[in-house]
Amino acid sequence: MSKQLPLAVALLLAAGTVSAQSGKVKIKTKPGRNTATTAPAPAATPTDWSVTYAQTITPAGLKADLDVLASDAYEGRETGKKGQKMAADYIAKAFAADGLTGPVAGSDNPYIQHFSMKRTSLDLAASTVKVGSQTFQGKRDFYGIMTDAFATGAPLQPVFVGYGIKEDKYSDFAAPTDYKGKDLILLAGEPLNGQGKSLLGPDGKASAYASATLDGLMARRKGIFPLGARSIILVMPTAAAYSAVPQAFGQLMDHDDLTFDGAEKKASGFNILMVSPEMGAKLLGTTPAGLDKYRQSVAKAGKAVASPFKPAAATAQAKQNIEPFTTENVLGYLEGGDKKDELIVVSAHYDHLGVKDGVVFNGADDDGSGTVSVLAMARAFSQAKKEGHGPRRSILFLANTGEEEGLLGSQYYTDHPVFPLEKTVTDLNIDMVGRVDSLHQGKGDYVYLVGADRLSTELNTLSEATNQQYNPLALDYKYNDPADPEQIYYRSDHYNFAKHNVPIIFYTSGLHPQYHKATDDVEFIDFPAMARRDQLIFHTAWALAERDARVALKPEFVKTGFVPTPADLDRYAGTYGSPQIPLKITFTREGNALKAQATGQPAFTMEAVSPGVFKFDPAQLRVEFAADQPTFKLKQGGGEFEFKKE
Template identity: 45%
Template structure:
């Protein structure tokens, strides 16, 4: 008898306290199955799994490297043990692995020349994304304002950017506290998505895109200091498509490229209306070069499913990224919290649903458990899945994403304060999902978790909503919740180790995710999408 079956047969049955009146009260047998499943999620199991996932043998799970692949095999074996089916069609059967190729790129020769002045990479400017100008390329420079083209607002009125270098501001225009894009006090997705702005400029024929970082040179210097180590490291790109890219410059350099001044640029930015004629900036002589060396990397997402009994075509997705940073400077970056914690939570939730199914109450909707790869390299595994989904995105009900739930941050330094989780994105696309999440937290036995919405703000300076795998679902209009416990001193360091994980706290959050998924999978109607970002 496997550990899995031995475990649930020993479970005692408890009486479930019920869910909100908004949702159907489960029948008694279903309540027993749910309670048995819920109580199968334990700190002991999470610890056992994480001591494997974040062990020396997994070597930090760097995307495409041996440790990541060993972890993928381990996860697939556990899903198979729990009775979950592989989800990825192959020529002969189905596989647990959604395999894809990436290209690792290392900067070779990158420079920018404005007039007769040579600008230094990672000092005067930086670059991000699939920038490729292998040969020195001269270009005329124009300014496209905020780089937005929407129903209520466009920066491209009477502006030709074909074969030019295009300078773009971050953010979006407001007048009297009202966005000119949304016509409300709420920002649009353009405000925080430089990639969408760059993509638009390239579609209009731009040769290169230059994003102005912040409003002052100090803003640029602060951002560069935070990113410099990351920018020096090799980057990953897809083989099936080219991702947006841009050069990032301070306001003073942008003004120099336009033979203008920072004050004139600031005034131009302040007075954008979306219908005005482009400002007649002049272009300095600008030449850019961005060469790279390339290496092909093979990697894989892990996909396992429990098929729904009543609505099998509707899919509830649970994600966590199982990759991390690998070995840096001879030291393993274990990634116990980031995101070993979310990865092993998926295993416990998968086992819980399997227990419920073995007791005769499998989910009404299909549940896809998907530990993804490449998150640390730019949310790449989840983006690949949403580009090439195994199940149609139109049938995907929601994504619950777990990333770093095993530690506490500086805002919760004491044991008495650790019973919390940050909830991000739950109300962005579905008001019903917010209600459902709150109900899941109040409808179960035991201590309740403090649901902290600090980072759910549209103006969160950390931009956490855009920094984990749920975002690739959200940008496809699929409601999401991101479960997160915050940044700590060991973030992205070799010291993010298993011995520092708060497993009791982690178990409570994992139970909360399970109960939220249970409601999504079993409610008598599909989750309503009633909002837009």
């Protein structure tokens, strides 16, 4: 499962348009939520062949495949690397052995969908920041992410923002300032009072901002990310905190940028540097003692105080390496019967994180578990067809590459579909189904479902009824709540189908301490629980393939064909701000389309629904302009926000 959110979605979530929060989320009670569902079961058929073939999905069979794909020999299956290509070959041969067809025309291997990419990596040790006559070196004086904004060397535009915190009772951003394109310098940790207690935490206890770690940085995201700044430069409080940066921020730093070959150059991303106290002081034209004095002045005042610093002139130089490469999705196709022109997709991603500092990240659960589940279902459906009980609709078994790098394989497939998306009924996506998480310890008979009700009420009804009919599991909808902070709906390959209005269900057993760690190994997999989950997914795919009518979209996701007039689009054009959230959106007309762009981010095209009403389905975003005044309402995830033209 990817840690990344699609850019437009991440922007809106960071700005708070979805009411994401830390900690536990209150879930509305409804049948099937956190318990076994009670939806009425469909009438049993005289011979239910799905039972026969679901039973071919066994713990032993799943383990046999996973022991191979999640072994050290496959080198963590990193996108574009040797291990990923070995895994692609294994999956393709398995599909062929099962009698599936390779549907990719023009490929050297009909089971393989090749595509070209570029990998941009940062040579941090060769990157520098020069302050006056002093040169600071990457991996010695600073760590982090430097984008192509500094690839040819560029002067910093430093602005000191204290602790970088924006809260009602404490804000380093009280004075209106334009931070667009600036490089924000802020202190790690949190403001304390004269007794050394937190000014922000309950009863003086440490707040979410306290730790000089990635968690402490992410606690600041709602205040900082929407500002349109170019960089965050986080000054570590002590030498010990700085020496711990490689561990405390490792997941942030160890990431290459993968882009499609020939794609339009995207806007430079966010630069994030974690710097030593000495480098931070030098950037601010002071000393570490001067930084301590600032902290003491905040403690004495009990609130944010004005900056006493005059940042020094500085230039940053990022050393980047660019490598072209190819990667591949793997496709196996089972032709259906009388409804063979319609398609069910069963998907998972087979890539993982590769090798880091000589340690293999095997990704047994993420997403070796989903990959071998797809293989098991392919064998089950293939056997059913060989024995005269094949599905009415066709089924595409899709193993995606590049998911960990931003859902790249599924993006490529949905942008270059082998089968028309308008004929694609559903995507059932499987990612991390091999564990029992901390909320279900000792109770493996559960699975999290995400997205079943987002685009299609009929799909959700079928899903719950199918579960009730066959040895029901507890269907947990925690991650389906739009306010859930994990925002999993946007973080695996089903999202690329959903943004094209293909109904989806995402299946997972949830997060665990080994997620994206080198310890995500086969020894932790609960194969009996995994087999039961896979059997439910198989039954659901069977039901979707056999029903007379395909599941219908909700009315709001059906294209209306409405075309607004250029005069109306011109009336909506302009920049709007909201008193509720720190976000500005600019609308422009391009031909007969309305484009939206939030501060410092790429533009995206809104779809016209009716006069004054537009939507952006990839983020389930809706905009409703007032008829008689320059305002609009933005609706997303159950939230509603007022915007007014500036």
